[in-house]
Amino acid sequence: MNYALEVVGLKRHFDAGAGRTLHAVDGVSFGIRPGEILGLVGESGCGKSTLGRTIAGLYDKTEGKVLINGIPTPSAYSARDFRNFSRSLQMIFQDPYSALNPRMTVQDIIAEGPRLLGLWKKDETPVRVDFWLSRVGLSPEHKTRYPHEFSGGQRQRIGIARALALEPKILICDEPISALDVSVQAQVVNLFDDLRRTMNLAILFIAHDLSMVRYISDRMAVMYLGRIVESGPADSVYFDPQHPYTQLLIRSNPDPNPDNRDDLMVTPVGELASAVNLKSGCQFAPRCPLATEKCKTITPEPEEINSGRFDAHHIVACHVVAKQITKNSPQETGESTAHAFRRELAEKIEERSFQATP
Numbered sequence: 001m002n003y004a005l006e007v008v009g010l011k012r013h014f015d016a017g018a019g020r021t022l023h024a025v026d027g028v029s030f031g032i033r034p035g036e037i038l039g040l041v042g043e044s045g046c047g048k049s050t051l052g053r054t055i056a057g058l059y060d061k062t063e064g065k066v067l068i069n070g071i072p073t074p075s076a077y078s079a080r081d082f083r084n085f086s087r088s089l090q091m092i093f094q095d096p097y098s099a100l101n102p103r104m105t106v107q108d109i110i111a112e113g114p115r116l117l118g119l120w121k122k123d124e125t126p127v128r129v130d131f132w133l134s135r136v137g138l139s140p141e142h143k144t145r146y147p148h149e150f151s152g153g154q155r156q157r158i159g160i161a162r163a164l165a166l167e168p169k170i171l172i173c174d175e176p177i178s179a180l181d182v183s184v185q186a187q188v189v190n191l192f193d194d195l196r197r198t199m200n201l202a203i204l205f206i207a208h209d210l211s212m213v214r215y216i217s218d219r220m221a222v223m224y225l226g227r228i229v230e231s232g233p234a235d236s237v238y239f240d241p242q243h244p245y246t247q248l249l250i251r252s253n254p255d256p257n258p259d260n261r262d263d264l265m266v267t268p269v270g271e272l273a274s275a276v277n278l279k280s281g282c283q284f285a286p287r288c289p290l291a292t293e294k295c296k297t298i299t300p301e302p303e304e305i306n307s308g309r310f311d312a313h314h315i316v317a318c319h320v321v322a323k324q325i326t327k328n329s330p331q332e333t334g335e336s337t338a339h340a341f342r343r344e345l346a347e348k349i350e351e352r353s354f355q356a357t358p
């Protein structure tokens with residue numbers, strides 16, 4: 001399969017002092033095809049931004065590989081390497097206020113990268129800037145203005161135009177809509193959707209809002225303490241979550257549409273543990289009502305499962321789900337395996353009367 005971006009066993013650790021190591025990203029693998037959006041969700045602190053930044057070369061990799069169009073990126077970049085690399089991969093950040101230099105005009109902001117890389121001649125700059133401004137839904141008249149003269153949504157569009165002007169193949173978007181008004185969020189999300197279609201961009205879309213991620217993504221990955229615990233087609237993961245953590249996450253972010261809610265969903269238990277000095281075993285085990293001894297000691301490997309209602313590469317790293325899937329086939333129980341599993345999880349939680357975190 002030809003991936004625009006492929007990540008293999010990627011790790012990024014930080015020194016946490018006193019001989020301890022913080023495993024912010026701890027063995028992540030996935031691929032994104034041209035024109036595809038992969039949504040990445042998970043609680044605050046689980047390592048999403050670190051993953052995005054390590055892929056984008058803003059942090060050195062501790063271990064693992066990042067391949068762009070099949071070509072591995074260097075483990076550390078020289079200034080020249082980084083410039084070439086930044087042509088293929090651009091990052092969009094959450095805060096459209098701090099991301100733009102307040103002393104530069106919109107034209108200079110957008111033209112800075114292409115000029116630095118020698119992609120644009122000076123006399124063609126205004127025409128090209130006009131093109132990219134209109135591409136993101138802004139008017140050419142905006143180019144002589146400064147960032148403070150724009151709204152948050154407009155600034156995010158300027159940031160997107162700046163990234164696109166380099167004609168990248170890959171966009172890493174770290175919470176690109178979280179700082180925007182709800183009314184503007186949908187417009188910016190639709191802009192990303194349009195761009196991936198027309199420019200065949202591969203997009204890693206990091207966000208908190210699960211229903212928004214489901215809406216925009218082709219596939220969705222759920223991260224927990226530095227690892228991806230579940231991934232698959234976005235509808236499959238959203239409507240048929242398998243990993244107990246995914247179920248908790250979806251339950252704690254109710255879908256705006258009541259028809260999409262599942263009353264068998266359960267309530268979150270406990271808080272995200274620390275990623276310092278991670279041991280082997282499932283990292284979610286201390287919070288998981290279904291955890292067994294095996295979960296506490298042996299790290300579950302990602303396994304492909306067929307969740308019943310959906311198919312196609314739904315992958316889960318969970319000992320309990322894997323066992324459940326082989327035990328109950330949908331034909332025997334008359335209900336989907338996923339549904340049976342969710343019911344069991346809900347019952348277990350009730351039995352143990354776990355409390356929701358505030």
Ligand SMILES: Nc1ncnc2c1ncn2[C@@H]1O[C@H](COP(=O)(O)OP(=O)(O)OP(=O)(O)O)[C@@H](O)[C@H]1O
Nearest residue numbers: 014022024042043044045046047048049050051275
């Ligand atoms: N530069 C750094 N130095 C040391 N530790 C870091 C650094 N950046 C992140 N971390 C730690 O790595 C872990 C993952 O952080 P990260 O910012 O990647 O999480 P996140 O999933 O993006 O969270 P959020 O949803 O709040 O943005 C956290 O424990 C964080 O404290």
Ligand SMILES: [Mg+2]
Nearest residue numbers: 048049050174
């Ligand atoms: Mg983050």
